[in-house]
Amino acid sequence: MALGIACRVSNDDALLAAAVRGCKEAQEELFRRYRQVAYRVAYRLLGNEADALDAVQEAFVKALTHLPSFEGRSSFKTWLLRVVSNASLDLGRQRGRREALSMDAMGPKSREEMEPLVLPVPGQALEREDLRRQLQKALQQLPPAQRQTFVLHAEAELSYREVAEVLGISIGTVMSRLYYARQKLRALLERTA
Template structure:
């Protein structure tokens, strides 16, 4: 693994070094995949979005000015690509009946993991939450995942999504309320 920083790798890439961008891919693909998977809730779609994000970043690298960290810029490309995919899927899913997705939610409470039935309960709870998340708008789903699952700071989220911090806070508040309402309706 290279000890070069992102700026050095970008410079080498722009100078025609084909291995430099490969190092950036190796450095960030797992982190990016984890977030994207939570956004799109499907292995193949997540892989496609990550690949598209890296391709787009590679093609746009000459226009990267370093106003933000490379990963923040790449993250924004990936999140926007995932949101775009979700919007397209929503149109298709509203016509078709249902969707069989995989759960991408992290464990909610690991304190009870020693109980024999914990795995089944946890899987069911993850499925319920993922189903509820899937019913949120892409904007609400994205802010919930970035803040509550990824632990991103408001400033980073604002930079990634290209909106003011106040917008992030209000979307997050509305998203949490909407998610709570969906989960309560499903329990009733």
């Protein structure tokens, strides 16, 4: 969509200022700029497309609603990723509880039947899908704080300092969480292999 005269801006600061003023086109441009990284982070934290899109939607609504309170102490990207990752973890908890309840009601046999269906994709793509499932399964077994830290670093390519900023923790804690997350992933993936 072409931006109107009042909203024709290229850098984030001007775009943010326009979005705060209520310029719809600026808000849409912010969405277009950051939707991919937001989606990838949400997907890694939740493990499926539908939930990830829900989390992205919720996060953008929250972020754009509260945009006037964004003080610009960090970049918009890191601020948004904080909202996205928190929304994803909250959604994961809600869905997890709901699924656990419905699975308990169904019984163990139905639980096996509910295993995700993977459509047969030829050759390398199938292998990649398998790999993705293994990695997602291992990721879901990490404690939420470690998972969030690891995903922000590995998927959003944030530096240690940026991750610390997003999560409001020290760089030492980031280092420690990343180390333990990798150790656990290594053990879990080796067990699967």
